[in-house]
Amino acid sequence: MSGKHSFKRRKRGLENMSRRYDRIAAWLLPRKRGAHIAVLLLTLLMIPGAMTALQPIDMESYEMESPELTAQTIVNEEFPNAEIILGFLVSARNPDLVPAVEDWQPVPRMADGSPDYASLPHPSEMVPAGEPWAGIDAPTGGILNLTVLRELDTKLNLVLEHPLAPALKPLVNDVTGHQSNGAISLSDHFRGFMNNTSILTKPGLTSLGVVTEPPTNWSDCFPLDCLTFDDANVTQAHIDMAASRMAEASNNNFLRWVSLDRGFKADINAYQEGPIYGKLLSNGTWEGALWGKGRWTGSSTWLLVQLDSTKLQEMGWEVVWKDAHQEKEVQFTDEGFRVGGYRLADGQLVLHPPQYTEEECLELQAEGAGCATEWSYMDLEGHLRSHDRATVTLLLGQGVNVEVNRELQSSAGLIAMMGLAIVVLLYVSLRRWSDVAIVMFALGAALLWMQGLIGHFANITGWLGLSLIARSQFSNLLPILVLALGIDDSLHALHRYKEERANGKTSQEAGSITLSRVGRAITLTSLTTMSAFAANLFSDIAALRSFGIEAALGVLAAFILTGLWAPLIRVSVDDWLEARKNKRAQGEVKSLVNPDWLKKVTHGSGQRKTASVIALIAVLLTVPAAMGMASLEGDFAVEDFLDERSDFAIGVDEIAERFADEGEPANLLILGDVLDPRVFAAIDEFRQEMDALPEGVPDKITRQPDGTIDILALDEMVFAAQGSLVLDSTPFEAAGWQPEVEGFGMNCSYAGNGPLVDTNDRECLAFFYGFLSLYGVPGVGPIPDIPASIVQLYIMPVVDLDPDRPWLDVNGDDAAYDMMQIRFGMTQPEDFPGMQGGVAEVWRDLEVFTNLSSGTYEEPGEEEDDKPLTWVMLTGRPITRYTASTAMQDEMQNSLVLGSVFVLASLTIGFRSPKQAVVTFVPIFLVVVWLYGLMYVAGASLNIVTVTIATISLGVGIDYCIHVTERYREGRENGETHNDALAAVGGACGLALLGSATSDIAGFLVIALSPMGLFANFGIFSAAMIALSLLASLVLTTAALGLISKPSDNLVAVQTNLDGLAPSPSIADEEA
Known part of the structure; x- marks a missing residue:
């Protein structure tokens, strides 16, 4: 009885769904002209939103909290x-x-x-x-x-x-x-x-x-x-x-x-x-x-x-790239074509930094966005290099946004070639230029809609006081999603339309069947793809939550324009052709390959014996791929993102070879009562702990040529100031130091018999902290002259100090200091596996401070009598870059797992059959594992690009597999046998999948030729993703259908129609 009730529920659901899409098609087709006008008007309205969305993205900006x-x-x-x-x-x-x-x-x-x-x-x-x-x-x-x-x-x-x-x-x-x-x-x-x-x-x-x-x-x-x-x-x-x-x-x-x-x-x-x-x-x-x-x-x-960032901003420069004025002017000059801050020279795009002045930058700043410091850094580099005769000069680590934009603009030709390759393959698949034009027009509109929807969504939510859109590096990879889904949806619609026309249907009848049958599949693929990215909404990282929203808006744009609007355009064009020629436009049956070949593939893969062999091969491939996937490690190698021949990349490599013992500046921020002598004593203890490196731990801290650790902290300045005091006390006496008075005027004492003071004495520290903050270290004899501006990089008083009594503030109260910095360098910070061990070792060394702190890793604590500090935290560019990148990669991989659960749930609801949901999901899950395994074999690492492509593979691949399962279900619902339904998959559905995959693969392989590491990796792994998705859909999914089929499925078949869906006994038996 339960099997009969299950079948009846499924039957009613299928009847309702079919009738619903029939009604949509019946309502939409007579109103197609209005639909075209509506799309045109909405497209125009998307332009302002797209302008908002297409704001510059700072490669070093992390929209997250940590x-x-x-x-x-x-x-x-x-x-x-x-x-x-x-x-x-x-x-x-x-x-x-x-x-x-x-x-x-x-x-x-x-x-x-x-x-x-x-x-x-x-x-x-x-x-x-x-x-x-x-x-x-x-x-x-x-x-x-x-x-x-x-x-x-x-x-x-x-x-x-x-x-x-x-x-x-x-x-x-x-x-x-x-x-x-x-x-x-x-x-x-x-x-x-x-x-x-x-x-x-x-x-x-x-x-x-x-x-x-x-x-x-x-x-x-x-x-x-x-x-x-x-x-x-x-x-x-x-x-x-x-x-x-x-x-x-x-x-x-x-x-x-x-x-x-x-x-x-x-x-x-x-x-x-x-x-x-x-x-x-x-x-x-x-x-x-x-x-x-x-x-x-x-x-x-x-x-x-060394530049003062505050002074730069006062002069009209912006330190953050995305906040600065963007150079977009296009010029044709006697010296060549210029665009923004670049110039075309001998076929190569080279830097041509704008000549900013303080006056110009202040004017731009008054208009809302000052000059970008990166452009002026590159201008300075150019001027220095212009005077290279016996030397060669390179600026290191600066101007990454300038270089990324140069390489992106240099790759414009490859993007054009990519578009041409897609057009050619689309024509080979569709064999009609009007179809190609429809697909390309719909794709272009979908990309514009995606950006427009993102921009309008950001504006509306911002107006409501919400900040849900945080554009990041992930946003740059969204076009791959729209491109893959859009081509796939439009080809399925047009191939099905062409198949129905070849069977003698009128344009209206073919359009109705296409919108009804393919529309149902496209709706399920779109909703399932959205659910795959919906997992990002549960991330703790704003950029990933935004990516989930942006991806959903992109999928929606592709669904409307390439899934629904493209077939409407085809119907309108055929109606116009028929009216113009006074005859019916004949459907063309030419295709990329012989449909019979695809039918043999899908039919053969779905036979139980063949399916068992395919399943065994899949398992044998998945095991080593999973092992490779588990062995992948993250890093931030510059060649994975930029052209390894660029000056920027060469500079990074040269510095790693010539100055490997030097590092990128990192900071230790210490909050609390840093005037406490225990905190001062802990500085040298921390230095000694850092100097002693346990065996097997990566050495990531900058060291001097003799191998000793190099840490810059306030204790060295206090010692230098004491040395200056010993050699010449005049500057100190002018600030209230009284050498003839006991306690020197502030109750300070000597260490032993002198001449140095006792740094365990809080009053002594208060004097020297204050003197250093106001006057720095007076240079005398062997003591270097250190200005107060340098000291202020390490410590700042809570309240301004009394210049005549620096141990007191201007209110006459004891001076207080609630934060301090310690500085050091991190060597080879792009080596993330080494950074993981190195940072962990630094945290172990930091116990001398954390034992004095009431705070946790996540946040500062409250003041406690026995613990002078409230928080201790590592920071600085190498630390934040490592933390942000690894967090994003980990969150993205977690979202991939959660997204898989959402996809399986969506398929179960959409198919109303857990078994068919699993059949559709497992092949694409294997594709994700294989893709990671391929990355391992190729020597790639986990980074923002590779992890995002792996995530997108779930959304795109499931689209392919759903079309196969849905086409098979349609045949079975219409009373076809298992073998007939498999063969039908190889018809219009198979042609559409093959045409979509070949177009995408050709386009991505073209941009894989880019010298820019970002584009090259993007192209190679995207092409691999599409190829594996095609294999998963036409071979693995049909094989899975063969494994769950029964011998009776090929013995009995009852014909049905869309108006009265009668059950096939084999399906009923299966549900029972």
């Missing part, structure tokens, strides 16, 4: 003097390519003052990097060559002439102790040392405050005269001697400015001795050194430029 991003926001808001450091890699140029001085001129600027990027020396002209500690042979001294140093010095002057110069922020030279104006390189070290004013030639100071002899000198240079760097008589011998003394006396700081291939090269004619073949160890000794005459050499160095 403790690390929250900490970064606090740093940006509470430390107003936050700096931006531009790092330029400057390498010696291959001597064979260096032009003679008399023949060389700087590369002329373009007519508007922009650097001529097409004529700059290529990065490949750098001297190749050597082995660590081996040095290089040519040019003499490498980057320490006198001519090279002079050129470096010229570049520093160019920085001072640039429009960004007013925003320069002082830097302290860690070698000489001098303060620079915001730009620093090797020439500064030599100038400061060779004028005999550096800390290296001044008496030293021990940790106990005892004055020692100077580390070295520049007063005895026998047999040379001790000349200054700017002296016209300086020779390479002077440079070699100065470099040797700085390397020996600067506690390795000088060597950090020379690339890893630094080494002491033997030269019998040199005046100084050094560790030939030596490698510096962490204990300060040399391994394998042969001491003899020679000179220090290396291939590369840094040129650092």
